[in-house]
Amino acid sequence: MDYLKSLNNSQNEAVNNLEGPMMVIAGAGSGKTRVLTCRIANLIQNNVDPFHILALTFTNKAAKEMKKRIGEIIGDQEARNIWMGTFHSIFARILRKECEKIGYPKNFTIYDTQDSKSLIKTIVKEFHLDDKLYKPGIVYNRISSAKNNLISATAYTKNTDIIADDRMNNRPKLGEIYMEYQKRCFKSHAMDFDDLLFKTNVLLKDHADVLHRYQHKFKYILVDEYQDTNYSQYLIVKRLAALNENLCVVGDDAQSIYAFRGANIQNILNFKKDYPDFKLFKLEQNYRSTKIIVDAANSIISNNTEQIEKKVWTANSEGDKIKVFKAATDNEEGKIVANSIFDNQQREHAKNLDFAILYRTNAQSRSFEESLRKLNIAYKIYGGLSFYQRKEIKDLLSYYRLTANHNDEEALKRVINYPKRGIGKTSLDHAMVAASENGKSLWHILDNPGKYPLAINNGAKSKIKDFIAMIKSFAANLEKLNAYDIAHQIASSCGLLKELYNDKSPEGLSRYENIQELLNGIKEFSDNASDNEVRFLSDFLLDVALLTDADNDKPEDQDKVTLMTIHAAKGLEFPYVYIVGLEENLFPSQLSLNTRVELEEERRLFYVAITRAEKKAFISFASSRYKWGNVIQCEPSRFIEEIDEKYLELSEQKSKAAGQDLPFANSSRFLDKSKKTQTTVQKPIISNHLKKVSNQPGASVNMEKIAEGANVSHARFGKGKVIKLEGSPPNVKATVFFPNVGQKQLLLKFAKLDVID
DNA sequence: TGCCCGGGTGTTTTT
DNA sequence: CACCCGGGCA
Numbered sequence: 001m002d003y004l005k006s007l008n009n010s011q012n013e014a015v016n017n018l019e020g021p022m023m024v025i026a027g028a029g030s031g032k033t034r035v036l037t038c039r040i041a042n043l044i045q046n047n048v049d050p051f052h053i054l055a056l057t058f059t060n061k062a063a064k065e066m067k068k069r070i071g072e073i074i075g076d077q078e079a080r081n082i083w084m085g086t087f088h089s090i091f092a093r094i095l096r097k098e099c100e101k102i103g104y105p106k107n108f109t110i111y112d113t114q115d116s117k118s119l120i121k122t123i124v125k126e127f128h129l130d131d132k133l134y135k136p137g138i139v140y141n142r143i144s145s146a147k148n149n150l151i152s153a154t155a156y157t158k159n160t161d162i163i164a165d166d167r168m169n170n171r172p173k174l175g176e177i178y179m180e181y182q183k184r185c186f187k188s189h190a191m192d193f194d195d196l197l198f199k200t201n202v203l204l205k206d207h208a209d210v211l212h213r214y215q216h217k218f219k220y221i222l223v224d225e226y227q228d229t230n231y232s233q234y235l236i237v238k239r240l241a242a243l244n245e246n247l248c249v250v251g252d253d254a255q256s257i258y259a260f261r262g263a264n265i266q267n268i269l270n271f272k273k274d275y276p277d278f279k280l281f282k283l284e285q286n287y288r289s290t291k292i293i294v295d296a297a298n299s300i301i302s303n304n305t306e307q308i309e310k311k312v313w314t315a316n317s318e319g320d321k322i323k324v325f326k327a328a329t330d331n332e333e334g335k336i337v338a339n340s341i342f343d344n345q346q347r348e349h350a351k352n353l354d355f356a357i358l359y360r361t362n363a364q365s366r367s368f369e370e371s372l373r374k375l376n377i378a379y380k381i382y383g384g385l386s387f388y389q390r391k392e393i394k395d396l397l398s399y400y401r402l403t404a405n406h407n408d409e410e411a412l413k414r415v416i417n418y419p420k421r422g423i424g425k426t427s428l429d430h431a432m433v434a435a436s437e438n439g440k441s442l443w444h445i446l447d448n449p450g451k452y453p454l455a456i457n458n459g460a461k462s463k464i465k466d467f468i469a470m471i472k473s474f475a476a477n478l479e480k481l482n483a484y485d486i487a488h489q490i491a492s493s494c495g496l497l498k499e500l501y502n503d504k505s506p507e508g509l510s511r512y513e514n515i516q517e518l519l520n521g522i523k524e525f526s527d528n529a530s531d532n533e534v535r536f537l538s539d540f541l542l543d544v545a546l547l548t549d550a551d552n553d554k555p556e557d558q559d560k561v562t563l564m565t566i567h568a569a570k571g572l573e574f575p576y577v578y579i580v581g582l583e584e585n586l587f588p589s590q591l592s593l594n595t596r597v598e599l600e601e602e603r604r605l606f607y608v609a610i611t612r613a614e615k616k617a618f619i620s621f622a623s624s625r626y627k628w629g630n631v632i633q634c635e636p637s638r639f640i641e642e643i644d645e646k647y648l649e650l651s652e653q654k655s656k657a658a659g660q661d662l663p664f665a666n667s668s669r670f671l672d673k674s675k676k677t678q679t680t681v682q683k684p685i686i687s688n689h690l691k692k693v694s695n696q697p698g699a700s701v702n703m704e705k706i707a708e709g710a711n712v713s714h715a716r717f718g719k720g721k722v723i724k725l726e727g728s729p730p731n732v733k734a735t736v737f738f739p740n741v742g743q744k745q746l747l748l749k750f751a752k753l754d755v756i757d
Numbered sequence: 758t759g760c761c762c763g764g765g766t767g768t769t770t771t772t
Numbered sequence: 773c774a775c776c777c778g779g780g781c782a
Binding site: 363565 | 758769770772
């Protein structure tokens with residue numbers, strides 16, 4: 001078998017170990033994916049039916065990629081039958097089949113984070129709790145981590161440790177919110193991301209017959225990125241593998257970067273407790289990067305205390321030193337990086353796609369976008385607001401969701417009055433109250449006006465009736481038409497398409513195009529059905545809830561510089577990698593500085609970043625950057641100092657604006673370490689304070705000068721003329737005519753009006 | 758009921 | 773700076 005010949009010894013051993021529990025510790029760039037794909041191919045060559053293989057990956061993209069590669073070895077037909085995907089997508093599929101056993105209807109909806117947070121917000125409001133204390137994000141994370149540790153709402157409210165913890169944080173009602181949240185999700189026939197795993201656990205725990213079925217089905221289980229699995233995922237795998245114990249987990253403890261969302265590095269460290277006779281394989285030869293990059297990465301990670309012993313090495317050439325750029329400002333950082341990319345393209349005939357700019361937070365992308373655009377270098381940003389989170393897309397998807405599952409409350413609330421059909425907040429509030437009083441879903445209340453009379457006017461009543469009838473008429477076709485046909489029908493008859501079509505602004509146009517793109521996607525989904533299979537809308541909804549932007553690569557995006565967070569870059573590689581924003585409080589993040597454990601995760605993140613590079617790695621930081629409209633001073637990240645100096649090339653970019661800066665070596669390296677913990681937020685606080693003062697109501701000198709007939713200017717409306725003044729100070733209201741925007745009424749104490757002579 | 762203004766608030770990372 | 777939310781007004 002040819003594909004086995006290209007493997008090195010340790011890879012070969014792992015690939016040929018077909019049975020029993022095994023763990024592969026795979027250093028960065030050591031050919032992990034290759035081992036996984038070859039091992040699966042090898043299983044199939046050894047007469048294992050692809051139907052009996054379950055391969056769990058971290059992203060959909062990884063699954064797709066791996067399937068493709070396996071297909072190249074053993075043929076697409078065989079590869080197609082492997083159960084391969086993310087934990088979420090695989091178990092959503094299984095739940096779709098089996099969920100009636102745990103009381104859920106088959107058409108359940110998957111709530112994304114937005115839906116969940118919106119529901120939490122309503123609950124907090126209904127409970128009359130302080131929404132500053134119970135912010136949706138905080139509550140969501142708390143519930144999420146409970147679920148990832150398989151703590152149910154009931155268990156949560158009974159757990160004395162948790163109760164004490166929540167009390168201490170002044171949030172004693174979290175348990176009640178969690179209870180209500182679960183109740184509401186269930187009433188809406190919805191599961192959130194964490195439920196998909198939680199409920200799978202429930203299913204496998206309480207239904208021995210189901211467990212046995214899947215234990216027999218999945219005779220061979222592989223888990224990629226095992227270091228990033230959480231307890232809930234760990235237990236699913238353990239349960240499924242219990243019968244045959246043909247379990248292969250692959251991971252790298254040095255690349256564990258998702259502890260913040262419940263990933264448990266102990267899963268790797270504890271593997272030998274569950275499977276004492278497991279076989280351990282270590283892949284330590286790096287094929288990806290130059291010696292310098294590998295050695296520099298090793299010197300970084302050696303600062304961590306908790307790690308599995310391994311020596312990553314490479315036979316590749318030495319390569320260039322890692323260039324470190326210092327920039328005066330974040331904008332200058334953008335310019336330096338873009339120039340350097342341009343430079344390397346010229347010098348080494350590299351393409352756009354050979355380059356990646358990696359940052360800690362999505363917000364950092366802007367300066368790089370601007371600079372790349374100025375140099376005419378094509379780029380693509382991953383992350384940020386994903387396609388599926390755009391308002392217009394969520395709106396249309398909500399129509400689909402509501403059609404498939406009438407009880408989906410978040411979807412219902414989103415679209416019942418969009419486009420406008422005269423069903424306002426008041427009517428909906430009445431219905432919501434009735435829903436919670438009667439323990440019914442919102443839809444049920446609206447659908448049975450006879451049973452649950454609402455104190456709303458007749459106009460609204462008949463509008464609601466029309467809306468209900470419309471959704472029902474859509475639903476009648478759910479299993480008659482394929483996904484595309486019904487999707488198209490709904491899009492045109494719900495009024496959304498028309499609404500967007502009539503909006504001729506540039507944003508409106510792009511929204512319309514996005515809808516078209518979504519429909520194209522559904523068309524493709526429908527057309528991809530195999531022979532004698534029809535793909536319905538509900539099938540699409542299952543898929544779409546778990547898709548992310550990275551799964552959406554378009555051909556025209558092929559030759560572009562990649563901009564993404566380091567998290568998103570996990571598993572990818574590029575010839576040239578720029579790691580930017582290496583500053584204290586940014587990377588490592590300010591929020592990670594409290595504990596060693598969190599700081600070590602940041603360090604692993606840096607390790608992941610640098611090991612993405614094949615040929616050259618670059619590091620940059622700025623001495624000052626904008627944060628919330630204020631300039632703050634920054635210090636170079638401690639991570640730069642942790643790299644052995646012999647791997648670095650310090651490069652100071654001359655810039656007219658930054659002439660007076662201290663010599664680089666003095667300002668960043670050999671810094672007095674005691675100073676490092678100081679934060680430098682003095683300036684922004686002062687400037688913020690000053691800004692506030694100058695905006696004090698009534699403090700404006702201009703106020704006295706403003707008289708009827710005066711020419712004034714406004715930041716947004718431009719120049720205008722005061723037509724009328726009324727009221728007495730400080731509540732003087734001015735009617736101003738702006739030639740550009742028309743007549744406006746402004747309260748002088750708020751509006752920033754300047755008198756122009 | 759809906760729009761518009763201005764104030765308040767916030768940035769980790771994501772399936 | 774940029775978004776979201778609430779209040780006030782049409």
